[in-house]
Amino acid sequence: MNQKLTREYLASNAESLSKLVELPNDKIFELPEKVLQFGTGVLLRGLCDYFIDKANKKGVFNGRIVVVKSTDKGGTDDFNEQDGLFTHCVKGLENGQAIEEYIINASISRTISARSQWNEILACAKNPEMQVIISNTTEVGIMLLENDKITNTPPQSFPVKLLxxxxxxxxxxxxxxxxxxxxxxxxxxVGNGDKLQEIVLEQAHRNGLEPEFIEWLENHNSFCNSLVDRIVPGKPDKEICEELEKKFSYQDDLMILSEVYRLWAIQGDEKIRKVLSFASADSGVIIERDIEVYRELKLRMLNGTHTLTCGMAYLLGFRLVKDVMSNSYLSKIITNMMLGEVSLAIPYKIDPKVRDRFGRMVLDRFRNPFLQHKLLDITVQYTAKMKMRNVPILLQYYREFGKAPELFAMGFAAYLQFMKAEKEVNGNYFGECNGEYYPINCNFAPYFYEAWENFDLDKVLSNRSLWGEDLTQLEGFSDTVRKYL
Incomplete structure (x- = not known):
């Protein structure tokens, strides 16, 4: 068994390791703690902590992270046993070229349990060097809980912990x-910073805190909306882990894998930029007053294209995104759909060069041979995704061109076909493809189970509860979908 990745191990093996992985220098371990991070998840480590580590190595931000483990599951042992160190494997395509990097991330100074070390977390508030708070507590983490008191040790919800x-x-x-x-x-x-601020202020009032504190909270703290985008599946497959640990001659229970692409868009001004000086170390961190353009690009071109093509690819026998992109026919359809239809109808004013450049990056991400991205995972809540991501694209396309987008209609037809359940078992619905059953994990599966018994395309397309619009009013769309169906 190899030794664990620790500071001591790094010091003893720096010369041999430096040929294999990017190492931190000794000065990094002496940097002050500047960031409090709620969450130990792989997205935070593979994106936000990646940027801070990179900046520290360049001598820019010069601050480390105190991580708060805020759930009741698991412990902080792996982090403490490895002195907060972990190996970050970056693999994928960039501008069509294969990229493979191995980085030992030293951005985390220590990890504290909210459950058992709450007073230590509060002690961090007394550190004058502290400047930044980052969180990823899942979408249900930012919520207003009744009777949640700041005097609890710890408070129940993340917003009251923050308060x-x-x-x-x-x-x-x-x-x-x-x-x-x-x-x-x-x-x-959407508007995560605004939402969090709203809840924190409401809880400050409910907890009866001083008006002077609430004034300070409102006027001297900046709650920033942000958007993160990087695929970080987590720990590599067992075989890859064993291969890498043999190569590096150490054991790393915190190793993570991510794609090359990275984006952290933060809504802010020059004052925010000055505090978040780590942004200068990597072009993937963007601090601007308006970040909606990045949300629209991701939602429409990446998520929307995925939604329009995952059902079609699955019914044609594919199971992973990378395998779909290896098929010349489907790869061409996806490229033309994204760049020739979806990109042209984003309901937000975006420079065509920016759209095209983003689209090319997305195609590289789809082709990433190192990620096991399952098509079935993309079909979860298929109908809601189609409505939110793609119906606005369809409506905008008609405004711009006054006709049905051909490849969009093909993808929509495949979605309808995918939603055709052949059997129902205890409230679970299953479609059939080449003799195999697949799950239809969508809240509207019961609706389509009945609709397909005597299928009426116009009835489905005119259902405003599904789409928020009567899609039969779009001239030629129903006929084009029917052709592919």
Whole structure:
């Protein structure tokens, strides 16, 4: 058994390891703690912590992260046993070229359990070097809980944990303007910063906190909306892990794999940019007053194209995104659909060069040979995704061109075919493809199970509860879908 990845191991084996992985220098371990991070998940480690580690190695941000494990599952042992170190494997395509990098990330100084070490977390509020709070507590983490008190040890919800931390900081620094924090939630909620601020302020009132504190909270802390985009599947497959651990001669229970592409778009001004100085170390961090353009690009071109093509590819016998892109026929359809239809109808004003460049990057991501991205995973809540991601594209296409988008209609027809359930078992619905049953994990599966008994395309397309619109009013769309169906 190899030794675990630790600071001591790095110091003893730096010369041999430097030929295999990117190493931190000794000075990094002496940097002050500047970031409090709620969450230990792979997205935070593979994206936000990646940027901070990269900046520290360039001598830019010069601050480390205190990680708060805020759930009741598991412990902090792996992090503590490895001194917060972990190997980050970056694999994928960039501009059509294969990229493969191995990085030992040293951005985490320590990991604290909210459940058993709450007072240590509050002590971090008294650190004058602290500047930034990052979170990824899942979408249900940013919610308003009744009767959640800051006096609990710890409070129940993330917003009240954050409130308790900020209240402790306000008391310590006597409400000075300079003691305010930059708070960046990365949960997948539109307007995540605005939503978090709204809940924190509401809980401050419910907890009966001083008006002076609430004034400081509102005026001297910045809650930033943000958008994160990087596929970080987590730990590599067992075989790959064993191969890498043999190559590096150490054991790493925190190893993660990610794609090359990375984006962290943060809504902010020059004041925010000054605090988040790590942004200068990598072009993947974008700080701008308006980040909606990045949300629209991702939602329409990446997510929307996935939604329009996953059912079609699955019914044609494919199971992984990378295998679909290896098929010249389907790869051409996906490329033409994305760049020739979806890109032209994003309901937001975007420079055509920006759209095209983003589309090319998305195609590289689809082709990534190292990621096992399952088509069935993309079909979960298929109908809701089609409505949210693609119906606005369809409507905008008609405004721009006054006709049905041909490949869009093909993808939509395949979606309808995918939603044809052949059997129902205890409330679960299954379609059939080449003699095999597949699950239809969609809230509208019961509706389509009945609709397919005597299928009426126009009745489905005119159902406003599905689409928010009567799609039969779009001239030629019903006929084009019917042709492919």
């Amino acid at each position: 308790a931390f900020l209240y402790e900081r306000w008391k310590e620094f006597k409400g000075s303007a300079q003691s305010g924090m930059v708070i960046i939630p990365t949960e997948l909620i």
